[in-house]
Amino acid sequence: MEEKSITHEDSLKIIESMIETAKKKVTRLDSYYSLMWGYLVLIASLLNYYLLTAGYGQKASYAWFLMFIGGLASIWISIRRNKERKVRTYFDKVLFYLWMGFIICIFIVVFNGKYISYQITPLILLLYGIALLVNGGIFNFKPQIIGAVVAWIGCFIAFRLEYKDQLLVEAAVVFISYIIPGHLLYNMAQKDV
Amino acid sequence: MFKELDPIIHSQLRLAVMSILAGVESAEFVYLKEKTNATAGNLSVQLEKLQQAGYISIEKTFKGKYPLTLCKITLAGAEAFKKYVNDLQSYIKP
Structure with missing residues:
Protein backbone atom coordinates (compact mmCIF):
# COMPACT_ATOMS: atom_id res chain seq x y z
CA MET A 1 0.00 0.00 0.00
CA GLU A 2 1.37 3.37 -0.98
CA GLU A 3 0.79 6.68 0.72
CA LYS A 4 -2.00 8.38 -1.20
CA SER A 5 -5.13 10.28 -0.39
CA ILE A 6 -8.14 8.14 0.30
CA THR A 7 -11.84 8.77 0.11
CA HIS A 8 -14.25 8.07 2.94
CA GLU A 9 -15.57 5.03 1.11
CA ASP A 10 -11.99 3.75 0.78
CA SER A 11 -11.58 4.19 4.52
CA LEU A 12 -14.58 2.04 5.26
CA LYS A 13 -13.42 -0.66 2.84
CA ILE A 14 -9.96 -0.74 4.42
CA ILE A 15 -11.40 -1.04 7.93
CA GLU A 16 -13.80 -3.78 6.86
CA SER A 17 -11.23 -5.88 5.00
CA MET A 18 -8.54 -5.55 7.69
CA ILE A 19 -10.88 -6.50 10.52
CA GLU A 20 -12.03 -9.52 8.50
CA THR A 21 -8.45 -10.58 7.89
CA ALA A 22 -7.52 -10.48 11.58
CA LYS A 23 -10.36 -12.69 12.78
CA LYS A 24 -9.51 -15.79 14.73
CA LYS A 25 -8.96 -18.70 12.38
CA VAL A 26 -9.28 -22.29 13.51
CA THR A 27 -6.03 -24.11 12.93
CA ARG A 28 -5.03 -27.75 13.23
CA LEU A 29 -3.11 -26.96 16.39
CA ASP A 30 -6.46 -26.06 18.02
CA SER A 31 -7.69 -29.59 17.34
CA TYR A 32 -4.55 -31.23 18.80
CA TYR A 33 -5.54 -30.28 22.37
CA SER A 34 -9.02 -31.78 21.95
CA LEU A 35 -7.76 -34.97 20.36
CA MET A 36 -4.84 -35.53 22.70
CA TRP A 37 -6.78 -34.88 25.93
CA GLY A 38 -9.78 -36.78 24.59
CA TYR A 39 -7.81 -39.94 23.91
CA LEU A 40 -5.68 -39.67 27.08
CA VAL A 41 -8.71 -39.25 29.37
CA LEU A 42 -10.52 -42.04 27.50
CA ILE A 43 -7.58 -44.44 27.96
CA ALA A 44 -7.02 -43.40 31.61
CA SER A 45 -10.73 -43.83 32.51
CA LEU A 46 -10.97 -47.26 30.89
CA LEU A 47 -7.60 -48.35 32.31
CA ASN A 48 -8.65 -47.23 35.79
CA TYR A 49 -11.94 -49.12 35.36
CA TYR A 50 -10.14 -52.26 34.18
CA LEU A 51 -7.60 -52.14 37.04
CA LEU A 52 -10.40 -51.74 39.60
CA THR A 53 -12.23 -54.71 38.08
CA ALA A 54 -8.98 -56.72 38.15
CA GLY A 55 -8.70 -56.05 41.89
CA TYR A 56 -5.88 -53.52 42.03
CA GLY A 57 -7.81 -51.36 44.52
CA GLN A 58 -6.37 -47.92 45.17
CA LYS A 59 -3.39 -48.54 42.89
CA ALA A 60 -5.85 -48.48 39.97
CA SER A 61 -5.88 -44.69 40.09
CA TYR A 62 -2.24 -44.66 38.93
CA ALA A 63 -3.82 -44.78 35.46
CA TRP A 64 -4.22 -41.01 35.85
CA PHE A 65 -0.46 -40.51 35.68
CA LEU A 66 -1.14 -40.43 31.93
CA MET A 67 -2.30 -36.86 32.55
CA PHE A 68 1.31 -35.82 33.12
CA ILE A 69 2.14 -36.91 29.58
CA GLY A 70 -0.77 -34.73 28.45
CA GLY A 71 0.58 -31.81 30.48
CA LEU A 72 4.04 -32.09 28.92
CA ALA A 73 2.59 -32.48 25.41
CA SER A 74 0.35 -29.43 25.96
CA ILE A 75 3.36 -27.35 26.92
CA TRP A 76 5.13 -28.57 23.76
CA ILE A 77 2.11 -27.71 21.57
CA SER A 78 1.81 -24.25 23.11
CA ILE A 79 5.51 -23.53 22.56
CA ARG A 80 5.15 -24.59 18.92
CA ARG A 81 2.05 -22.47 18.58
CA ASN A 82 3.78 -19.40 19.96
CA LYS A 83 6.62 -19.89 17.50
CA GLU A 84 4.32 -20.09 14.51
CA ARG A 85 1.73 -17.52 15.53
CA LYS A 86 2.27 -13.99 14.28
CA VAL A 87 -0.85 -12.48 15.77
CA ARG A 88 -2.51 -12.87 19.14
CA THR A 89 -6.25 -12.26 19.19
CA TYR A 90 -8.36 -11.59 22.26
CA PHE A 91 -9.91 -15.03 21.72
CA ASP A 92 -6.48 -16.59 22.22
CA LYS A 93 -6.17 -14.71 25.47
CA VAL A 94 -9.65 -15.69 26.70
CA LEU A 95 -9.07 -19.35 25.82
CA PHE A 96 -5.71 -19.39 27.58
CA TYR A 97 -7.19 -18.07 30.83
CA LEU A 98 -10.26 -20.29 30.51
CA TRP A 99 -8.28 -23.54 30.24
CA MET A 100 -5.76 -22.37 32.81
CA GLY A 101 -8.62 -21.80 35.25
CA PHE A 102 -10.07 -25.19 34.32
CA ILE A 103 -6.79 -26.96 35.13
CA ILE A 104 -6.47 -25.12 38.46
CA CYS A 105 -10.06 -26.11 39.38
CA ILE A 106 -9.30 -29.75 38.57
CA PHE A 107 -6.25 -29.69 40.86
CA ILE A 108 -8.33 -28.15 43.67
CA VAL A 109 -11.06 -30.79 43.27
CA VAL A 110 -8.57 -33.70 43.10
CA PHE A 111 -6.52 -32.58 46.12
CA ASN A 112 -9.63 -32.05 48.23
CA GLY A 113 -11.24 -35.34 47.22
CA LYS A 114 -11.68 -36.62 50.77
CA TYR A 115 -13.70 -33.56 51.79
CA ILE A 116 -16.18 -34.11 48.99
CA SER A 117 -16.58 -37.88 49.45
CA TYR A 118 -14.42 -38.46 46.36
CA GLN A 119 -17.15 -37.15 44.04
CA ILE A 120 -14.32 -36.00 41.79
CA THR A 121 -15.55 -37.30 38.43
CA PRO A 122 -18.95 -35.55 38.44
CA LEU A 123 -17.31 -32.26 39.43
CA ILE A 124 -14.74 -32.58 36.66
CA LEU A 125 -17.58 -33.24 34.20
CA LEU A 126 -19.33 -30.13 35.51
CA LEU A 127 -16.17 -28.08 34.83
CA TYR A 128 -15.71 -29.71 31.39
CA GLY A 129 -19.17 -28.40 30.55
CA ILE A 130 -18.29 -24.76 31.27
CA ALA A 131 -14.96 -24.90 29.43
CA LEU A 132 -16.48 -26.62 26.38
CA LEU A 133 -19.42 -24.21 26.25
CA VAL A 134 -17.15 -21.15 26.23
CA ASN A 135 -14.66 -22.73 23.80
CA GLY A 136 -17.45 -23.84 21.46
CA GLY A 137 -19.21 -20.48 21.76
CA ILE A 138 -16.08 -18.54 20.81
CA PHE A 139 -15.41 -20.69 17.75
CA ASN A 140 -19.13 -20.88 16.97
CA PHE A 141 -18.54 -24.62 16.91
CA LYS A 142 -21.75 -26.53 17.66
CA PRO A 143 -20.24 -30.00 18.35
CA GLN A 144 -18.42 -28.54 21.38
CA ILE A 145 -21.56 -26.77 22.62
CA ILE A 146 -23.44 -30.07 22.34
CA GLY A 147 -20.42 -31.64 24.07
CA ALA A 148 -20.94 -29.24 26.99
CA VAL A 149 -24.56 -30.38 27.36
CA VAL A 150 -23.42 -34.02 27.18
CA ALA A 151 -20.83 -33.33 29.92
CA TRP A 152 -23.53 -31.87 32.17
CA ILE A 153 -25.87 -34.82 31.53
CA GLY A 154 -22.88 -37.05 32.38
CA CYS A 155 -22.39 -35.04 35.58
CA PHE A 156 -26.05 -35.65 36.55
CA ILE A 157 -25.70 -39.37 35.94
CA ALA A 158 -22.27 -39.68 37.60
CA PHE A 159 -23.47 -38.13 40.89
CA ARG A 160 -25.84 -41.10 41.17
CA LEU A 161 -23.23 -43.80 40.53
CA GLU A 162 -20.30 -45.40 42.34
CA TYR A 163 -16.73 -44.31 41.54
CA LYS A 164 -16.05 -47.31 39.29
CA ASP A 165 -19.12 -46.75 37.13
CA GLN A 166 -18.49 -43.01 37.02
CA LEU A 167 -15.36 -43.86 35.01
CA LEU A 168 -17.47 -45.34 32.22
CA VAL A 169 -19.59 -42.18 32.12
CA GLU A 170 -16.44 -40.08 31.93
CA ALA A 171 -15.10 -42.23 29.06
CA ALA A 172 -18.38 -41.82 27.18
CA VAL A 173 -18.41 -38.05 27.77
CA VAL A 174 -14.86 -37.47 26.52
CA PHE A 175 -15.61 -39.59 23.46
CA ILE A 176 -18.65 -37.48 22.54
CA SER A 177 -17.43 -34.10 23.81
CA TYR A 178 -13.71 -34.19 22.99
CA ILE A 179 -12.79 -36.88 20.50
CA ILE A 180 -15.62 -36.42 17.98
CA PRO A 181 -15.38 -32.56 17.98
CA GLY A 182 -11.57 -32.90 17.88
CA HIS A 183 -11.71 -34.93 14.66
CA LEU A 184 -14.30 -32.57 13.12
CA LEU A 185 -12.11 -29.58 14.06
CA TYR A 186 -9.05 -31.27 12.56
CA ASN A 187 -10.86 -31.84 9.27
CA MET A 188 -12.22 -28.30 8.96
CA ALA A 189 -9.12 -26.47 10.22
CA GLN A 190 -6.72 -24.68 7.98
CA LYS A 191 -3.16 -25.85 7.87
CA ASP A 192 -1.67 -22.42 8.38
CA VAL A 193 -1.47 -20.78 11.79
CA MET B 1 -20.83 20.51 10.04
CA PHE B 2 -18.41 17.71 9.14
CA LYS B 3 -15.73 16.80 11.62
CA GLU B 4 -12.20 16.71 10.34
CA LEU B 5 -10.84 13.18 10.17
CA ASP B 6 -7.77 12.46 12.29
CA PRO B 7 -4.87 12.98 9.81
CA ILE B 8 -2.67 10.50 11.65
CA ILE B 9 -5.13 7.69 10.97
CA HIS B 10 -6.47 8.99 7.65
CA SER B 11 -3.90 7.38 5.37
CA GLN B 12 -4.30 4.06 3.61
CA LEU B 13 -1.57 2.12 5.36
CA ARG B 14 -1.90 3.65 8.81
CA LEU B 15 -5.66 3.07 8.73
CA ALA B 16 -5.10 -0.56 7.70
CA VAL B 17 -2.65 -1.05 10.58
CA MET B 18 -4.99 0.58 13.10
CA SER B 19 -7.92 -1.55 11.87
CA ILE B 20 -5.94 -4.74 12.39
CA LEU B 21 -4.55 -3.74 15.77
CA ALA B 22 -7.98 -2.57 16.98
CA GLY B 23 -9.21 -6.16 16.74
CA VAL B 24 -6.31 -8.14 18.15
CA GLU B 25 -4.22 -8.11 21.29
CA SER B 26 -0.91 -7.89 19.46
CA ALA B 27 0.51 -8.49 15.99
CA GLU B 28 4.02 -9.04 14.69
CA PHE B 29 5.58 -6.75 12.10
CA VAL B 30 5.66 -9.57 9.53
CA TYR B 31 1.96 -10.23 10.07
CA LEU B 32 1.10 -6.56 9.44
CA CYS B 71 2.80 -3.99 17.82
CA LYS B 72 -0.15 -3.24 20.07
CA ILE B 73 -2.80 -0.55 20.01
CA THR B 74 -2.71 1.76 23.06
CA LEU B 75 -5.73 3.09 24.96
CA ALA B 76 -5.26 6.46 23.29
CA GLY B 77 -5.01 4.68 19.93
CA ALA B 78 -8.22 2.73 20.53
CA GLU B 79 -10.01 5.97 21.49
CA ALA B 80 -8.66 7.78 18.42
CA PHE B 81 -9.69 4.88 16.17
CA LYS B 82 -13.18 4.88 17.66
CA LYS B 83 -13.45 8.63 17.11
CA TYR B 84 -12.19 8.24 13.53
CA VAL B 85 -14.88 5.64 12.78
CA ASN B 86 -17.56 7.85 14.37
CA ASP B 87 -16.42 10.89 12.40
CA LEU B 88 -16.36 8.79 9.25
CA GLN B 89 -19.95 7.75 9.88
CA SER B 90 -21.02 11.40 9.99
CA TYR B 91 -19.74 11.76 6.41
CA ILE B 92 -21.37 8.61 5.12
CA LYS B 93 -24.68 9.05 6.98
CA PRO B 94 -25.11 12.82 7.41
Missing part, protein backbone atom coordinates in the same frame (compact mmCIF):
# COMPACT_ATOMS: atom_id res chain seq x y z
CA LYS B 33 3.34 -6.56 6.37
CA GLU B 34 1.68 -9.69 5.01
CA LYS B 35 -1.88 -8.44 5.60
CA THR B 36 -1.36 -4.91 4.27
CA ASN B 37 0.91 -5.87 1.33
CA ALA B 38 3.14 -2.96 2.29
CA THR B 39 6.89 -2.81 1.84
CA ALA B 40 8.94 -3.21 5.02
CA GLY B 41 10.38 0.29 4.65
CA ASN B 42 7.05 2.03 4.22
CA LEU B 43 5.44 0.03 7.01
CA SER B 44 8.28 0.94 9.39
CA VAL B 45 7.85 4.63 8.64
CA GLN B 46 4.07 4.52 9.17
CA LEU B 47 4.37 2.49 12.38
CA GLU B 48 6.86 5.04 13.65
CA LYS B 49 4.33 7.84 12.98
CA LEU B 50 1.61 5.97 14.83
CA GLN B 51 3.95 5.31 17.71
CA GLN B 52 4.99 8.98 17.93
CA ALA B 53 1.31 9.93 18.11
CA GLY B 54 0.97 7.51 21.03
CA TYR B 55 -1.55 5.37 19.14
CA ILE B 56 0.44 2.15 19.15
CA SER B 57 3.23 0.65 21.21
CA ILE B 58 6.12 -1.15 19.55
CA GLU B 59 8.09 -3.71 21.48
CA LYS B 60 11.31 -5.05 20.05
CA THR B 61 12.39 -8.44 21.37
CA PHE B 62 13.79 -11.69 20.04
CA LYS B 63 12.09 -14.91 19.01
CA GLY B 64 14.91 -17.39 19.29
CA LYS B 65 17.72 -15.92 17.19
CA TYR B 66 15.49 -13.62 15.14
CA PRO B 67 14.43 -10.08 16.03
CA LEU B 68 10.74 -9.70 16.72
CA THR B 69 8.72 -6.49 16.51
CA LEU B 70 5.44 -6.68 18.34
